[in-house]
Amino acid sequence: MVGSTVMAGGGVEVTRVGGRWRVTRPWPRLLRPVLHSYAGYWEAAASPYRVRLVPTGRAVVVISLGEPFARIRRLGDAGPSSQVTGSLVAGLEDGARVCDHPGGQEAIRLELTPLGAYRLFAVPMSELTNRVVELRDVLGPDAGVLVERLAATSDWGARFDLLDLALSARLARGPRPAPEVTHAWRLLSRAGGAVPVGRIAAEVGWSQGHLIRRYTEQVGLTPKMSARVLRFHRAMGLLTRDGANLAEVTAACGFYDQAHLNREFRALAGTTPGRTAAARVTEGALAL
Template sequence: MPGGGSGSAVGRGVAMTRVGGDRWRVTRPWPEPLRPYLHSYAGYWEATVSPFRVRIVPTGRAVVVISLAAPFARAHRLRGTGTAEHVVGSLVAGLEDGPRVLDHPGGQEAIRLELTPLGAYRLFAVPMRELTNRVVELDGVLGPRAGELVERLSAIGDWGTRFDLLDAALLARLERGPAPAPEVRHAWRLLARSAGAMPIARITAEVGWSHGYLVRRFTEQIGLTPKTSARVLRFHRAVGLLARGAVDLNEVTSACGFYDQAHLNREFRALADVTPGELAAARVAEGAVSL
């Protein structure tokens, strides 16, 4: 295990970086074939047992958490009609349009993946709308072989070997997964590249489908409607600008396409249950706000 430095290379391209207290982030460059499907891929472990709570805010990404030790104890959506979801193992989280709080008992050791929506559609091989605003057990999506994979990963102490095993499993499943419709892929690319700023009518025209048909197919393969996806992507860009620090709210409002600061504030309340100022003051990492 690493010593007292802020970062440590442990061989085979694996690096460990301290991310706060006795919590470490473990990374290795992803294989080239995985890169179109992932936003992040990292292991985490804690040297001491310290319970924590984080608020997850919408990012326009799906998440897989493979728990190799203690899992999250509870996943509670702050808005909407959903009840608390008790997670006793590894989990899948679909795209969200509101905030969620996760409680962990401490002693975390896990691998966390952030997937593009279409990467998740291909990996999970289910309609993404079935996972929208939900947190479910990993084997409930990927089947019983997912549990076998988690057991094998847990039994391995070397992070490089863990990543080798998981890389092979991901590539094999992605190769068998459903291919997204080219029109949906193009619509998502247009939305994502504009950070939600491109009008839906223009996207519909470029794709060549009717508005209603685009909404149905897009929601099936992405998990959110085009309009809601645009809201989430605008919000996510604003969060990124605020995380850099010393950014004027007027600049964020203009750069992200909000009508005015009142609109910016309403969207932050709706999507994260915080004000822009509160979020800017918090430490945000991979869509999680420490509480």
């Protein structure tokens, strides 16, 4: 439930969203092509919670300015949970992840396009697939200094200024994705995943094998898995709208039938379309 919005000066906007406050400001021009979301937030009342993060086709950065997540694990994974103690980077996922938080969270969260993340992180995105790692393990020791400076001020305008400068500088010197991979991602994302890999390879002028290798390196998922995730993410967005119709969503997103839709939701999110439609969804997370 969204409450009132307050303008805090300098273009900073503060909005009550459920049990938290969300802080935003217009993004710098250089960052706009690589971002899906960029916001600060803090809890209105500190209380433990659990969310399920589902695949979105985006990379995530969480800069923790308060309490960090207590436990992060892949759904159904019996192994140890990710040992992340503070700010984190999450690569692209092909399955759901459950996160537990003790309460008292204050953070800045960014959702990046995969090729924007490739430029910003300056590592092959395939190395981060289905992984959650410490921010400093990707951005180096300077990340710790940046987080300390962000935490040292309570002024959100100043926080965004610091982070805008750091992100813009890193992005400017980051590696450039191959034009063919950029075009392949654009084709898939604009079509919601409804483009055959063979057609993409033909359009960019590469063999399918070469496309799969280069695309997976720079995006983090294979073209086929990207298509599945993008189709799922589009369906999830449609299902959570008021008056959503399951049959219409099935047809609009290119699923063969509702059984196919159900299988994909169970495989990628560990839930059903019906439960997703009834859940509260915030920035790729289902409240549990």
